[in-house]
Amino acid sequence: MLALVVAGVALTLVTGPSLTPPLDVLRVLAGQEVPGAGFAVLDLRLPRATLSILAGMSFGLGGAVFQTLLRNALASPDIIGISAGASAAAVLAIVVLGWSGAAVSLLAVAAGLLVALLIFGLAWRDGLAGARLILIGIGISAMLDSMIAYVLSRAPAWSLQDALRWLTGSVNGATLGQVWPLALALMLLGGVLLLRRANLEALRLGDDAAAALGVPIAREKLVTVMAAVGLIAVATAVAGPVSFVAFLSGPIARRIAGAGRSPLIAAALVGALLVLLGDYVGQHLLPARYPVGVVTGALGAPYLIYLIILSHRTGRPA
Amino acid sequence: MTRLAAEGLSAGYGQTPILRDLTLKVPTGAITAIVGANACGKSTLLRCMSRLLRPSAGRVVLDGRPVQGIPTRALARELGMLPQSPIAPDGITVADLVSHGRHPHQGPLSRWTAADDAAVATALEATRIVDLADRDVDQLSGGQRQRVWIAMALAQETDVLLLDEPTTFLDIAHQVEILDLLVDLNQSRGTTIVMVLHDLNLAARYADHLIAVRAGRVHAAGHPDTVLTEDTVRQVFGVACRILPDPTSGRPMMLPLGRHRTTADPSHRKDAP
């Protein structure tokens, strides 16, 4: 896995509108001046690759946590509206208020957390039931999506491109300045999540069984969910809601890690790989340039079909 | 005499066969109970007989005609089926639910007639739920709800009624009540009743005809006195037992023997007063 991610980074660094020889890339990274390649590699491609990795890891980790906690492979944060709050706020800020830059990102993080809290609040009735949480999230995100569509339909052409990225997610125009907050969040919140792997695996057995195994359920759910939401919100604020990365990473990681072991680390790596490769495909392999979110989003449909085929063959739940 | 029979029936879900070349005859005008261990094919057999499941080989015959060839609605006028877990739509009243039993008697354009009203009212009375007619089905207890479903099957006015475990999830008082109700029905209307039952002793007491199914085949069939033997129980359920005469009905009664507490151990026995 790690090797694949490294290969993906190398690919991103080497290719652009013009190919840079791998040796030159290494020399640039080592701090040497290479005429013609320095700017492209250090200022364009390196931040882009770093951002892809960090955002992908955040989405993958957050998604796997949600899927594990809610015991449903379809229940990832992008589907149940956790990232919709961040996008809606960002689109509103750009189109209606005319904001740009860091202010938009800050607002997106705040709105993402707020909407997540709203969903949890509405879903709370004698404890947090996964099914209710998922459905209320879907309802809220349907509402926010229609709001986004409305705002975009009223958007002047010049702010449209900027706003559109909040619809699908993109790592275009990444700078190292965007990378630091995300790296910090990933270290802090990702660390919290990784430390709780064992408890999360116990929660997969169901609330009652987990309680019998000595897991304090309410506290554990709250801590892990808040950490995952924070991670998703920060990543969304930086890269936009890169569709389906959170959704796809968990199941793939579980297959790689094997049934018995916690898939969190694998999910983070799969997420990073998905964003890296999705971005690469969108930039270099397709006739037009697409943001990464469109590529990963389009992967979702074949995956759903794959789920159907799989469950027909094995007769097991998808 | 027999109206309903299965001939060389094989069936299953997907690749796994559940019934294997099963043949049986249902005595008309009697109460038949089908018993057997878990996953032996009892419910599958009932689903085949009511045409909910298409057999992979063999056929089910009603009055000499294979049921697969009878139009759905026509079959539903002859043969009623109460599945194991029917769903009561949210907020439906008892009277409305029972009225659905009249569906096979109505054409696509025909209006609700006085005969339909009469059939519904009779079904409500026979199951003693007239007082509940306006209530929501959701609000009823398990026993009352089961009576509502039976009333719906009664409103269908069929000569044959199949029931899949009509007493599951009911406490013992309601189990007896439901079985008594079925006997009433059998005696007053001559309805042929076929039901899957879990409880061997209740089956032996209430049924005129017992069918023991094992591994997709009929292992034994006949009067409970001849079917419910220590040998049959051991072969069908894989448990050793003692058969005693039921002191109230004279029918056989089964006491399972486990590994513990089966010998007469004086330390466990309460002294008789």
Place this chain on the structure above:
Amino acid sequence: MMAAGAPRAAVVALRRRRRGRVATLAGVGAMLALACVLSVSLGTRSVGWADIGAGLLGRTDTMAQAVVAVRVPRTLLACLAGAALGLAGAVMQGITRNPLADPGILGVNAGAAMAVVIGIAWFGMATLSAFIWTAILGAGAAACFVYVIGSLGPGGATPLKMALAGAATTIATSSFTVAILLPRNDIAGGVRSWQVGGVGGAAFDAMLPCLPVLAAGLVLCLMSARGLNLLAMGDDAAAGLGAGIARTRALAALGAVLLCGATTAICGPIGFVGLVVPHLCRLLVGVDHRWLLPFSALTGAILLILSDVAGRIVARPSEMDVGIVTAFLGAPVFIWIVRRRRVRDL
């Protein structure tokens, strides 16, 4: 046996209910008429009674009369679309035994939208009847797809799994739609405003090709009312009562898809009407589909007309598309339905 002249309390109860429903039907009809009048008279510019009368007679002499001439087809379109969506929602909830079924939630609208966008972008589609049939095709494909995914695994098609499958399908299809639109600036603007869902640009000649499709959908749906009553009791019980389960489902689903597809083709995807209306109607007339379906059509028309009026008034002097109004009205109702149910039913 019971005597023929027994008290028959049950029969009396049934008849009482029917009378109550007829009265409610009259009330709902009156409300629809009122909503139409409001829709013609209220808006960014309010008009008086005299102008309405003159406008209805086809005169466009004054500004106000011209406004009426625009609002009449708009009201009619809202009425048709609302009725179609309300009816389709009730039928979909019946087919799937799923209280959360709605053309928007289940991804049917998104499927129709993607099909239309593909038609425009790749095949240069331009005629309205082509839009309609493409939308119907897309709606049908999405409906089948979501239903199959939603019924995977143990427990069959639970409301939760269906909603998730619908949401996932919506995301996947909208990604495709964006992917198609991004390099096509020439059509992107038009499609984007269509995607909000509105009745603003209504004209009589645009509605005409839809009418036969809507009528066919209406007939199919109303015909399946009795079958849906039986399906509500579970497939086994329905089959035991002599219902052709597969046929009932297929015909009713075809009817619902025709209604959704045609509506989406003219108005764009309008969500939540199909979700809210049947629940409202169940409170009014109970669960019998023979009453529920016509009521859902009428109430859907009222809801969409009033939402459209609200959208015109709230955002004065501009107006808000009806699709966003229904989303903001509908999402709270959706949440209320989810909160009301016990967890194990989801």
